[in-house]
Amino acid sequence: MLYDALIGPFTEFEFMRRALAAIIALSVAGAPIGVFLMLRRMSLVGDAMAHAILPGAAIGFLLSGLNLFAMTAGGLIAGFAVAILAGVVARSTGLKEDASLATFYLASLALGVSIVSIKGTNIDLLHVLFGNILAMDDQTLLVVAFNATVTLLVLAVIYRPLVIESVDPLFLRTVSRAGGPAHLAFLALVVINLVNGFQALGTLLAVGLMILPAGIARFWSRDLTAMICIAVIAAAASGYAGLVLSFQTRVPSGPAIILVASVIYIISVLFGRVGGIVRQMFPGRHLEA
Amino acid sequence: MAQLHFHNVTLGYDRHPAVHHLSGEVAPGALVAVIGPNGAGKSTLLRGIVGILKPLDGSIHLGGLDSRDIAYLPQSAEIDRSFPISVFDFVGTGLWRGTGLFGGIGKAAREKILRAIAAVGLNGFENRPIGTLSGGQMQRVLFARVLLQDARLIVLDEPFNAIDSKTTTDLLALVKRWHGEGRTLLAALHDMEMVRTHFSETLVLARGPVAWGPTAEVLTPENLMVAMRMCEAFDDSATACAEDGHSRAA
Numbered sequence: 001m002l003y004d005a006l007i008g009p010f011t012e013f014e015f016m017r018r019a020l021a022a023i024i025a026l027s028v029a030g031a032p033i034g035v036f037l038m039l040r041r042m043s044l045v046g047d048a049m050a051h052a053i054l055p056g057a058a059i060g061f062l063l064s065g066l067n068l069f070a071m072t073a074g075g076l077i078a079g080f081a082v083a084i085l086a087g088v089v090a091r092s093t094g095l096k097e098d099a100s101l102a103t104f105y106l107a108s109l110a111l112g113v114s115i116v117s118i119k120g121t122n123i124d125l126l127h128v129l130f131g132n133i134l135a136m137d138d139q140t141l142l143v144v145a146f147n148a149t150v151t152l153l154v155l156a157v158i159y160r161p162l163v164i165e166s167v168d169p170l171f172l173r174t175v176s177r178a179g180g181p182a183h184l185a186f187l188a189l190v191v192i193n194l195v196n197g198f199q200a201l202g203t204l205l206a207v208g209l210m211i212l213p214a215g216i217a218r219f220w221s222r223d224l225t226a227m228i229c230i231a232v233i234a235a236a237a238s239g240y241a242g243l244v245l246s247f248q249t250r251v252p253s254g255p256a257i258i259l260v261a262s263v264i265y266i267i268s269v270l271f272g273r274v275g276g277i278v279r280q281m282f283p284g285r286h287l288e289a
Numbered sequence: 290m291a292q293l294h295f296h297n298v299t300l301g302y303d304r305h306p307a308v309h310h311l312s313g314e315v316a317p318g319a320l321v322a323v324i325g326p327n328g329a330g331k332s333t334l335l336r337g338i339v340g341i342l343k344p345l346d347g348s349i350h351l352g353g354l355d356s357r358d359i360a361y362l363p364q365s366a367e368i369d370r371s372f373p374i375s376v377f378d379f380v381g382t383g384l385w386r387g388t389g390l391f392g393g394i395g396k397a398a399r400e401k402i403l404r405a406i407a408a409v410g411l412n413g414f415e416n417r418p419i420g421t422l423s424g425g426q427m428q429r430v431l432f433a434r435v436l437l438q439d440a441r442l443i444v445l446d447e448p449f450n451a452i453d454s455k456t457t458t459d460l461l462a463l464v465k466r467w468h469g470e471g472r473t474l475l476a477a478l479h480d481m482e483m484v485r486t487h488f489s490e491t492l493v494l495a496r497g498p499v500a501w502g503p504t505a506e507v508l509t510p511e512n513l514m515v516a517m518r519m520c521e522a523f524d525d526s527a528t529a530c531a532e533d534g535h536s537r538a539a
Contacts, residue, residue: 039372160390164382167372167419171434174339174361175385222418224373 009247016243019133019253022144022200023239026209029148030193031231032155034210035217035224036186040166043214045101046207049187050194052082052105054129054203055112057195062119072143072195075203079191082108087187091180131202133243133253140199147196151189158182163224201254209235212261219272234264292317292354292442292473293338297347299530300330300337306345306530307333309497315475315490317352317441320468322488322504323477325516329494331477332364335444338475351442357386360440362431364447370420376430377415380406383437405433410459425456432460443467445476449483461487484508495519 009016037046056078060070086101093100136144155162161182164172172179190210197206213231221227242257251259271278291314300308308330315321323331336342337349339361351359360383381394381402388394394402406415409429414422419430428448435443445464449457465487468474478484484491484504491507493499495516500507 157390163372163374163378166369167374167379168363168368168382170336170341170363170367171361171382173341174359175357175438176390178390222373222420223375227373 005248006244009244015134015136016247018136018138018141019200019243020240022133022136022141023209023243023257024236025141025145025148026193026197026200027213027232027235027239029151030197030210031213031217031235032228033151033186033189033193034212034214034235035228035231036162036166037190037210038214038218039224043211046190046194046211048101048105049079049083049190050198050203050207052101052108053079053191053194053198053206055108055115056081057198057203058112058116062115069143072199075195075198076191078108078112079195080188083187083191084184087184127202129202129204130252130254131198131200131205133200133257134246136200144196144199147192151193151196154185154189158185162186201257205254205258208258208261209239212258212265213238216261216265216268219268219274219276222274234261238264291315291350292319292352293475294350294352295347296350298337298344298349299346300333300342301345302333304345305527307496308337308494309530310347311494311498312347313492313498313501315473317473318468318471319473319490320464320488321475321490321492322484323475323492323494324479324481324484324508325494325499326519329516329519330496331494332446334494335361335446335475335477338442339444354442358440359442359444360435360438362435362443362445362448364450365424365427365431368419368427370422370427373418373420375416375418376406376411376422377402379419379430380433380437383434386438401437405436406430408436409433409463425452428452428456428460432463436463440472442473443475445474447477447479449478449480457483481508481513 010020034046037043053075056074056076057071058074059078060072060074063074064070082101082104086104089095089104090100158178158181161172161176161178165179165182169179193210194203194206197209200206201209213235214227216234217227217230220230238261239257242260243253245251245260246253246256249256268276270276273279293315295311295313298308298311299306307328311334323334325331333342337344338351339359340356341361381398383405384394384398384401387398403415406412409432411426411429411433414426419427422430432448435445448460448464452460461483464474464476476488478488485508488504490502491504492501493507493512493516496519499516500509500512
């Protein structure tokens, strides 16, 4: 019985296995990016970028229909353009990065919606907005896995300057010029992972599998490495549970995954070891020293 | 050959000068205090020296040092202390000159980091996140990192602000030790008594240089009065500066 509910769907249906593989790849790469987004106070930047990808994907759709490669390429180009332009504007003027991004993504969003309305139907639009992880074919799965691999490799390369730039940017600037490139590479990774996630979760929810696990991890550890591990596990667990939930009920897969992550997040807010509400209300007797 | 040579330097933001027409030299091994009221341009000058800020005009020569020979201690307000990094890792970034982007931290390097942490009196704090430290402890951490950087030119931005006298004494001892090792030191300071007692050379800054020389000669009530009277606000309608290459220092 329990086997039928929790494991059966995956042994029985190939599309469920593919979806699970995809969600694990997305978790392994996206969650660490989410942790850095949160620690660099860029959570909403991730959200803004997700919106910026939509018009790019829409242009791809306009040119070649519901072709995942065209839409992915469009999303990547639009995302990079917005990320890099916003980053450059923020660095060369006094404007804060979030304000700079907001202006760029609003412009590209308006552009994208106009493009979609030229050719698209409502169903196409829904697919772009919320994705469909159950419709994933082998090729798409390979693309997702490839992007995840690239993400982890690049993250390993820029990890040190990224950490130092987050803590003490002035120090990094005195010892190295790596800060700027590391920041831009990080923004590129954000875009890659949003595009990666958009095939499974859609442009609107892709960022959820990055930010929610990061938020969860914040409540369980004060150590960066541990936070990244917790975030990955939380993301993969949400993905698995979300797929099961979606299979057993009529909830679409993307929202189901993000809903599960949200429930874990709420539990963490309440009972988390680091700053959880219950913990703060009943801290126990104060210590000796 | 001077360690530091300011050639009619103007540093600032948005074309507004925060340090205006500074010329002069710092000899190798000098121990220089930079004093002046808030907004006098002390931090700006130090940022110019370490290369974070490009001069609007003029130039700063570093006497053959490259950026890795310079250690900079920023004001702790510039540091995001909520970031989950341990004291050990934070201090370890001081080894950047040896490790760079990808170099590993081996056994010898770990020993060095632990020794630096011990040298500032923070034994046992290695695994603490920096967010849990007090202001004085954080300042000790910053000094430990400078210690590891092993730099010939050390630039300290208000290193003794808002810390107690015990910590100040300990950290001042480090400054003296670095001075004894022949390193060149510049420190932005507010405590006149400390400057008088421990720093041989002083630059009084009030946007422009008010006076620069041996502390005993420079630290006069007249000079301090001039510095205090400096107007802090930028003038939005200021016109382009027409002054030629001469310093206004007395």
